[in-house]
Amino acid sequence: MATKWGICSVGKIANDFMVALATLPPEDHQAVAVAARDLKRAKDFARTHNIPRAYGSYEELAKDPNIDIIHVGVLHTVHRDVVMMFLKNRKNVLCEKPMAMNTAEVKELTAAARKYNVFFMEAVWGRFFPVYEEIRTILSQKGIGDVKVVRAEFGSNQYHVPRAVEKELGGGALLDIGCYCIQFALMVFNGERPESVTAKGFLYETGVDETVTIILQYAGKRQAILTTTMMVAMPNQAAICGSKGMIQVPSCMWCPTSVIINGKETKFPLPPSTKPMNFTNSTGLSYEAEHVRQCLLKGLKESPLMSLADSELLATIMEEVRKQLGVTFPQDRA
Ligand SMILES: NC(=O)c1ccc[n+]([C@@H]2O[C@H](COP(=O)([O-])OP(=O)(O)OC[C@H]3O[C@@H](n4cnc5c(N)ncnc54)[C@H](OP(=O)(O)O)[C@@H]3O)[C@@H](O)[C@H]2O)c1
Structure with missing residues (x-):
């Protein structure tokens, strides 16, 4: 039976998610309903992507009984309220990254998901790419020995984009793209909590972070050095350096299609896209969608590859980085 997706909002990532779903077999994945704050936009989106039901409010989507899981692609400023509404209606949720604005909001959502006993996952889509799968396999086999240093960077010239x-x-660069570097380090170090988080950076004129370098220091003399900026493009690579070798991830480290292990490159081509997309390599969102399907088929309430604890740690680190830089949001409590 196909997994029946509900789509919440008709923004840029929602479009790309739909294009990715269309690369998967229809007997496995079907988008059955979409909601936007405006019915006309929902109907237009439904027409573009062949979705049978369109709603003019997220609440109507939450009440639709014929949905297996909802993809939430609204801005992260409203993730807390929108996702909470779906969880309370006992809907499974795949929520775009970042899961919410700060640790308190993330913990409210993870607690609600546990309470209502529904599947909930932050859409850290890179984790389901074949390259990341390959990395996890090599690391679990100690293929590069003991990992000592991790490096990752994500820089993009996007200070002209209001969001x-x-x-x-x-x-801010951190919540938008820096989260991909942090989650990379967290995956390599298997969800371990760093002993310390040190951040240096600069703020944009609006008070959000524009460039940040973060050092995560781990027990046993291990480090991750992560840089993000919204001011300029960077090589956007990552490296995992171990006592017996090295894994290099060429651009784009957050959604990679090749990996170099001890100098040998392996390529993993993406599914071809059939419609225009807004972001790089978005047909790779299909790996995430299929992972979610497999979790639902197994009756899981969270993903073994991007757990609720992973999201909580990611949020905690991002909040600590913001504290060191002096970036606050209205959602932060005193
Ligand atoms: N996985 C990825 O590669 C990826 C890429 C880009 C973005 N994202 C994440 O996806 C989320 C959306 O990003 P986007 O680029 O798709 O943004 P976007 O095109 O601006 O769309 C955001 C949507 O948020 C909805 N929304 C709900 N309440 C809102 C409010 N009070 N103010 C403004 N918008 C509101 C709107 O939904 P309606 O359609 O209902 O009006 C809008 O379409 C962000 O959290 C972002 O971090 C993920």
Whole structure:
């Protein structure tokens, strides 16, 4: 039986998610309903992507009984309220990254997911790419020995995009793209909590972070050095350096299609896209969708590859980084 998806909002990532779903077999994945704050936009989106039901409010989507899981692609400033509404209606949820604005909001959501006993996952889509799968396999086999240093960077010239810079839209490099570097380090170190988090960076004129370098220091003399910026493009690579070798991830480290292990490159081509997309390599969102399907088929309430604890740790580190830089959002409590 196909997994029946509900789509919440008709923004840029929602479009790309639909294009990715269309690369998967229809007997496995079907989008059955979409909701936007405006019915006309929901209907237009439904027409573009062949979705049978369209709603003019998220509440109507939450009440639709014929849905297996909802993809939430609204801005992260409203993730807390929108996702909470779906969880209370006992809907499974795949929520775009970042899961919410700060640790308190993330913990409210993870607690609600546990309470209502529904599947909940932050859409850290790179984790389901074949390259990341390969990395996890090599690491679990100790293929590069003991990992000592991890490096990752994600820089993109996007300070002209309102969502990237405006505080009321949850702007800043960290929440938008820096989260991909942190989650990379967390995956390599298997969800371990770093002993310390050190961040240095600069703020944009709107008060959000524009460039940040983070050092995560782990027990046993291990480090991750992570840089993100919304001011300029960077090589956007990652490296995992171990006592017996090295794994290199060429651009784009957050959604990679090749990996170099001890100098040998392996490529993993993406599914071809059939419709225009807004973001790089978005047909790879299909790996995430299929992972979610497999979790649902097994009756899991969280993903073994991107657990609720992973999201909580990611949020805790991002909040600590913001504290060191002096970035606050209206959602932060005193
Ligand atoms: N996985 C990825 O690769 C990826 C890429 C880009 C973005 N994202 C994440 O996806 C989320 C959306 O990003 P996007 O680029 O798709 O943004 P976007 O195009 O601006 O769309 C955001 C949507 O948020 C909805 N929304 C609900 N309440 C809102 C409010 N009070 N103010 C403004 N918008 C509101 C709107 O939904 P309606 O359609 O109902 O009006 C809008 O379509 C962000 O959390 C972002 O971090 C993930």
